[in-house]
Amino acid sequence: MGKTTDRINKMIMEKEAKRSKRDQLNSFMTTFEWRNVEMAAELGRYMKTGGSLFYYPFISQTFNLFKITKNSLINMIP
Secondary structure: OOHHHHHHHHHHHHHOOOOOOOOHHHOOOHHHHHHHHHHHHHHHHHHHOOOOHHHOOHHHHHHHHHHHHHHHHHHHOO
């Protein structure tokens, strides 16, 4: 992790030592955040091939993102 992330993680660990048991990098929202990055990269590749923005499958991408978010939230419940 980077210096800023380490510093913030250390502050959180000191304040909430009993509740916080893992690095913030491994939080349940990491999957959701990385899917956003992947979707942006996929859109960039699509546009680079000359595809029209109007034909890009935004609806299926949105449903996929909701599915990943739902699974991430369900998996965090003990």
